[in-house]
Amino acid sequence: xxxxxxxxxxxxxxxxxxxxxxxxxxxxxxxxxxxxxxxxxxxxxxxxxxxxxxxxxxxxxxxxxxxxxxxxxxxxxxxxxxxxxxxxxxxxxxxxxxxxxxxxxxxxxxxxx
Ligand SMILES: [Zn+2]
Ligand SMILES: [Zn+2]
Numbered sequence: 001x002x003x004x005x006x007x008x009x010x011x012x013x014x015x016x017x018x019x020x021x022x023x024x025x026x027x028x029x030x031x032x033x034x035x036x037x038x039x040x041x042x043x044x045x046x047x048x049x050x051x052x053x054x055x056x057x058x059x060x061x062x063x064x065x066x067x068x069x070x071x072x073x074x075x076x077x078x079x080x081x082x083x084x085x086x087x088x089x090x091x092x093x094x095x096x097x098x099x100x101x102x103x104x105x106x107x108x109x110x111x112x113x
């Protein structure tokens with residue numbers, strides 16, 4: 001997949017509660033941390049292997065019931081990042097394709113209010 005869209009830059013701001021990604025095709029994504037944590041792709045958070053690709057983008061638009069902070073981000077190979085959350089959770093491997101599919105911008109997610 002040489003034409004795979006990959007991040008060219010990832011920035012997180014815990015004070016603004018947002019993770020931003022610049023993509024190689026010029027797209028820009030902003031993920032509220034609450035929704036990103038709630039959409040953690042690990043088996044535990046998904047509630048089983050059968051739900052591994054079920055994400056809820058509406059979680060990016062709810063009022064956060066708590067603040068999550070990112071303590072570290074590590075790239076996994078050339079296809080994913082691992083996010084180390086301040087609640088100790090770090091099992092989720094956020095693959096590029098998953099992150100892009102989750103993009104909550106108006107263009108990618110016109111269903112948003
Ligand atoms: Zn998880
Ligand atoms: Zn988008």
